[in-house]
Amino acid sequence: MTTSDTIRRLSYDADGPVDITVGIGSGAVEVHLRDEPGVDVEIRPAASDNPWAEGLTALMSWVGSAMGDDRALDLSGEAVAQARVDFGGRALSVRSAKSGHLRAVPVAVVVRAPAGSSVNCRTGDGAVTVSGRADRVEVGTTGGEISVDEATGAVRLTSGTGPIRLGPAPGGGHLRSGSGTIEVAALGGSSTVATSSGEIRLGRVTADLLVRTGTGDIAIKEAVSGTVELTSGSGSFRVGVAGPAEFDLVSTSSVARSEVPVTQKRVDGVPLRVSGRTGSGTILVHKAAV
Structure with a gap:
């Protein structure tokens, strides 16, 4: 299995609502809120509707190939591997890799958390979906669609x-x-x-x-x-x-x-x-x- 096939999965204990923050340069975000404890995070490579992001990925892969650097051939896998995930004090944070060229590589983020959680999300060009009952919700995207089932805050x-x-x-x-x-x-x-x-x-x-x-x-x-x-x-x-x-x-x-x-x-x-x-x-x- 290649690095681009890699899917990161992480799980955390939480018996009630949490604060969810997601910030990625490009890609889709899904937050599913359910009547169950625990927080699950999934990050995987994703296609992008942004030609600029796709073009940059292709360019960096070509440069890496020309220089004999096989690691650059799989920017999608690197973007997934280097995405930053932190959880503590009932707060979850998911962010793109720090490296500038990896921030433009699209990734898909899926979060599952208890109902009543708050959501703060920013993505460059991907869709954002929040299903289930949320508390406060703040979402910003440059060109993607936004869908929120219910927000009490x-x-x-x-x-x-x-x-x-x-x-x-x-x-x-x-x-x-x-x-x-x-x-x-x-x-x-x-x-x-x-x-x-x-x-x-x-x-x-x-x-x-x-x-x-x-x-x-x-x-x-x-x-x-x-x-x-x-x-x-x-x-x-x-x-x-x-x-x-x-x-x-x-x-x-x-x-x-x-x-x-x-x-x-x-x-x-x-x-x-x-x-x-x-x-x-x-x-x-x-x-x-x-």
């Missing part, structure tokens, strides 16, 4: 071009993508969601919310309470309301309409206030589906 997700999917987040979150679609099942705390050109699709909203897009459409399935502010250069708005609400929605050059009864009289004690501005998109307010 604060959430911060950032992707340069990839889509973002988040399940229920009762503590709220801050999500940003350059061009990817953002989907969130439920937001229960003060939140901000923004994209340049991607669409934003939100489920149930029960707290203050700020949403901004450049050209992407914004859809809220069920707005219940809080102050919601929507802004887009040319995207359309579609807002479902669960009960009484106050609206101030304007489209500069298109149509705004409501499928729920509207009155000009201001009513005190309304649980939901929605304001929004779009340059050329349409606006529709409708009754949220039960």
Whole structure:
């Protein structure tokens, strides 16, 4: 078996949630949170969607071959072998090798840990997946997609071009993508969601919310309470309301309409206030589906 076939596996004792930190230059990260004790880590070579990273790997291998250095022929194996893994004080850290050229070699990291753990992850161009119930989650990737099943604590997700999917987040979150679609099942705390050109699709909203897009459409399935502010250069708005609400929605050059009864009289004690501005998109307010 060649070094590139090597898979590192490490296990640690943990009877409850831990703090997980993963930082790699390139490659995918999976964190699986389960109702079981113990922490398991797996690191293996991985393909990359980044041509620059693949090109560097090929170049270094060619240089090593030309100089008679067989070790350089297997950069993937070296990147796996030299990845840094530390565990202590209920904290797990997984990081790329210190060597600069090895940091660009893509590796795949899989972590299994108890439910309720916190996750902090950074990767250059790979996808990041967090399955199960997490506490706090902070993820950043340049071009990969981000998927988080559930987070009970604060959430911060950032992707340069990839889509973002988040399940229920009762503590709220801050999500940003350059061009990817953002989907969130439920937001229960003060939140901000923004994209340049991607669409934003939100489920149930029960707290203050700020949403901004450049050209992407914004859809809220069920707005219940809080102050919601929507802004887009040319995207359309579609807002479902669960009960009484106050609206101030304007489209500069298109149509705004409501499928729920509207009155000009201001009513005190309304649980939901929605304001929004779009340059050329349409606006529709409708009754949220039960």
